Amino acid sequence: MDDDEPADPHSPTSDAQPDGRPSVTIAVYPDGPLIIRGDYALVTHVGEPIDPGRLTIALCRCGKSRAKPFCDGFHALARRTAEAES
Amino acid sequence: MTVELPKPRGPLSAALLDRVQRPPHDLPAEMPNLLHDQAPPISDEDLQIALFVCYGLHTHGFADVDPWWEWNISLLGIRAFLEARFEAGLLDAAGDIPEISGDEVGAYLLDMAAPSPTGGVSYFMRRSATLEQFREMLQLRSVYNLLEGDQHTLAIPRVFGRAKNALIEIQADEYGQGVPGRAHLELYQITMKELGLDPEYGAYIEQMPAVAIAVLNVMQLFGLHRRWRGALLGNLGVTEIGSSIANRRYSEALTRLGASDRSRWFFDEHVTADAVHEQVAAHDMCGSFCRDNPAETPAVLTGAISTLAVRRAFGQHVLGHWSQGQTALRTSTA
Numbered sequence: 001m002d003d004d005e006p007a008d009p010h011s012p013t014s015d016a017q018p019d020g021r022p023s024v025t026i027a028v029y030p031d032g033p034l035i036i037r038g039d040y041a042l043v044t045h046v047g048e049p050i051d052p053g054r055l056t057i058a059l060c061r062c063g064k065s066r067a068k069p070f071c072d073g074f075h076a077l078a079r080r081t082a083e084a085e086s
Numbered sequence: 087m088t089v090e091l092p093k094p095r096g097p098l099s100a101a102l103l104d105r106v107q108r109p110p111h112d113l114p115a116e117m118p119n120l121l122h123d124q125a126p127p128i129s130d131e132d133l134q135i136a137l138f139v140c141y142g143l144h145t146h147g148f149a150d151v152d153p154w155w156e157w158n159i160s161l162l163g164i165r166a167f168l169e170a171r172f173e174a175g176l177l178d179a180a181g182d183i184p185e186i187s188g189d190e191v192g193a194y195l196l197d198m199a200a201p202s203p204t205g206g207v208s209y210f211m212r213r214s215a216t217l218e219q220f221r222e223m224l225q226l227r228s229v230y231n232l233l234e235g236d237q238h239t240l241a242i243p244r245v246f247g248r249a250k251n252a253l254i255e256i257q258a259d260e261y262g263q264g265v266p267g268r269a270h271l272e273l274y275q276i277t278m279k280e281l282g283l284d285p286e287y288g289a290y291i292e293q294m295p296a297v298a299i300a301v302l303n304v305m306q307l308f309g310l311h312r313r314w315r316g317a318l319l320g321n322l323g324v325t326e327i328g329s330s331i332a333n334r335r336y337s338e339a340l341t342r343l344g345a346s347d348r349s350r351w352f353f354d355e356h357v358t359a360d361a362v363h364e365q366v367a368a369h370d371m372c373g374s375f376c377r378d379n380p381a382e383t384p385a386v387l388t389g390a391i392s393t394l395a396v397r398r399a400f401g402q403h404v405l406g407h408w409s410q411g412q413t414a415l416r417t418s419t420a
Contacts, residue, residue: 029365030193053355054259058362066334071361073330076196081203 031079033058033071042069089146089288091139095296096122096132102139102164106151113160118167125296127175128396129403133168134296134303138229140165141306145236146287169307176304176388179395183387188376191383192369195320195390199327207401208332210408211339220339221281222414225290226298226404230305231274231352232287235260237302238322240309245319247378252370253319256326256363273352280349293415297400304396308389316382317389319372324390324397326367329360 017023024038035058036042042050042057050069058071065072091107094100098120105113127133142148143156155161186194202209211220230237239257242250262268275285284290291299308318333356340350372390376383404414 029369032196032365033361035362035365053358054362055263056255056259056362056366058358058365065361067358067361070358071330072334072357073201073328073361073364076200076328077203077331080200084203 028061032075033061035059087146087287088149089142091148091151092135092288092291094132095135096120099132099136099139102136102161106139106143106148106155106161110152110154110158113158113164115160115163117164121168121171127172128179128300128399129295129297130171131296133171134299137165137168137172137303137306138291138299140168141303141310144306144310145233172300172303172307176307176392176396179399180388180392183384183391186383186387188373188378188380188383191376191386192373194387195323195368195372196327196364198390199324199394201328201331206332207404208335210405212335212342215339215343215408217281217343217345219408219414220343220345221283223404224278224281224283225293225415226295226400227301228274228278228283228290229288229294229299230302232271232285234270234274237305237309238318238325241315241318241322244312244315245375248374249319249371249378252366252374253322255366256322256371259359259363270352270355273355277349277352280346290415295403295414295416297396297403300396301400304393314385314389316375316379316385317392319367319375320386320389320391321393323367323372323386324393326360326363329364330357333357333360 022038024036024040027035027037029035035056037056040052042052044050053070060068060071062075062078064074064078066074091103094103098117101117101120102113105111121130121132121136125131125133139148140161143151143153143161147153147156184194207223211223215223235257238253238260241253242257245253258264260270262270262272266272278285305318305321308314308321333353337350337353337357340353372386376386407414
């Protein structure tokens, strides 16, 4: 193979998809979680794997989830409670 | 899967059920006159059970019913009459639809369908429900949850672009990515079995009042008409939004009631799955669809708002009966 050819996008070592987009995206949802899609590895701070349970995951961004690191929708309840008390 | 025909609940469903057990033929044109106009459509027993039969022909079918009935023109005519009545009831329940742009739809839906901190059925379930009431709820939700996902799959061939990606991302989870035993409907079967209930589809149809069947029928109405494709997305949107909170409450109720870990699996799975789904459904599915199809934004909102109205009526039925010390299941006299 000629060294000047671009890397095979289907090879396991490539970090890009055939269309050039990165293999992992992190989407920031307004007043909501971070949603992670793609070929990610979810691990603890010491590198222990965390079972994501599904392909696309939502990570808590408000700190109130009781299922951290995953979002459990609690941000919406917390906001409603704060509105009711204010 | 074999589903038995339900029993009639009024003159029209009696005539329909009698006819569909015979070979396909033309139904009498005056059959709609049999439907009495006395109950609101979403709580009309005769109407909702007849629609359940009409819709069931398109999916699971029924034992002893010729499959050719599915596209029998005269039966479709009866269905159209029933649907017009049902649809009028839904639009009435939905009331005024706000005028908002596609960019606002996601946030609007998330706010509108957000969970209540101290109210609703799930709040009651967590704090107060008895094991028998929990078993009643499982029965009341059974015709929807034992085919969870199928209703919204009908939208896949009707929407395009980003909205289709989002819809499939949600649906793949509903079906457990195709892994045997992991589909949400299979997890619901486990919960029913753990609580001593029959997980067979339709086993509790006779115990379900019209308003509980309407929760399913509204999805079928939106799912079988392309003009309501936006409403079907709106229905899925508000089905996902707030679902994490509600399912955690159901799971906590089962813990309080001393039920098994396995019985909680269905609800625990929904806590983290639906935290993803509510965002994807609101922003990527409904929001993208409305940006791509601005003329259909009112349909999305109509679907969302009328769905919440049906669910509210269902919740009021259940909590109303329980607060009187009565069963929320349909009894022979109801």
